[in-house]
Amino acid sequence: GESVGLHLPTLSVQEGDNSIINCAYSNSASDYFIWYKQESGKGPQFIIDIRSNMDKRQGQRVTVLLNKTVKHLSLQIAATQPGDSAVYFCAEKDTGFQKLVFGTGTRLLVSP
Amino acid sequence: EAQVTQNPRYLITVTGKKLTVTCSQNMNHEYMSWYRQDPGLGLRQIYYSMNVEVTDKGDVPEGYKVSRKEKRNFPLILESPSPNQTSLYFCAARDVSYNEQFFGPGTRLTVL
Numbered sequence: 001g002e003s004v005g006l007h008l009p010t011l012s013v014q015e016g017d018n019s020i021i022n023c024a025y026s027n028s029a030s031d032y033f034i035w036y037k038q039e040s041g042k043g044p045q046f047i048i049d050i051r052s053n054m055d056k057r058q059g060q061r062v063t064v065l066l067n068k069t070v071k072h073l074s075l076q077i078a079a080t081q082p083g084d085s086a087v088y089f090c091a092e093k094d095t096g097f098q099k100l101v102f103g104t105g106t107r108l109l110v111s112p
Numbered sequence: 113e114a115q116v117t118q119n120p121r122y123l124i125t126v127t128g129k130k131l132t133v134t135c136s137q138n139m140n141h142e143y144m145s146w147y148r149q150d151p152g153l154g155l156r157q158i159y160y161s162m163n164v165e166v167t168d169k170g171d172v173p174e175g176y177k178v179s180r181k182e183k184r185n186f187p188l189i190l191e192s193p194s195p196n197q198t199s200l201y202f203c204a205a206r207d208v209s210y211n212e213q214f215f216g217p218g219t220r221l222t223v224l
Binding site for chain 1 (some may be wrong): 116143145147152153154155156159160162169202205206208211212213214215216217218
């Protein structure tokens with residue numbers, strides 16, 4: 001069946017460093033991918049998305065890279081700040097379906 | 113402001129006592145869904161609704177019911193809660209033409 005997974009459950013970085021959070025997916029029919037940020041006690045919050053016809057998309061301090069050949073997705077956060085500390089989820093959506101499939105999440109810890 | 117609200121935010125109950133968690137959205141979105149979030153398992157979809165009076169099972173529907181009588185509301189009903197339904201629950205809403213999904217703040221349920 002389809003699955004979305006993450007390589008590392010916890011990532012610790014220093015403030016100012018760049019962070020890279022990785023995600024593997026298995027459904028080659030997925031055409032849309034999203035990254036969510038979930039802070040403690042809150043619901044997931046949309047960060048950035050990318051469609052399967054793109055390799056890269058940039059937002060404010062964040063970049064998502066999509067490698068369809070190896071079914072890999074990554075979220076890059078530039079100049080990581082303490083406020084970036086949260087759990088980050090990737091999610092995928094299959095063409096023609098409305099359902100999002102979520103990964104288990106990576107916790108990002110940013111030290112001052 | 114685009115918003116998904118849930119009530120209550122916290123609930124402690126006992127086995128077998130029926131409860132309802134309400135969810136409301138102000139975005140006029142067609143698609144709504146319920147998720148539960150458990151450590152190590154990520155977000156799992158319980159039920160979803162494509163529009164008024166249209167609901168369907170997600171990945172973990174056992175022990176839950178939903179209804180969609182109005183577009184803005186999508187309550188989650190536990191007819192006879194059991195301890196394995198202790199979890200963090202999220203409601204979400206999305207326009208079917210756009211992929212960004214908005215989440216509510218979550219309801220932490222404990223069933224004793």
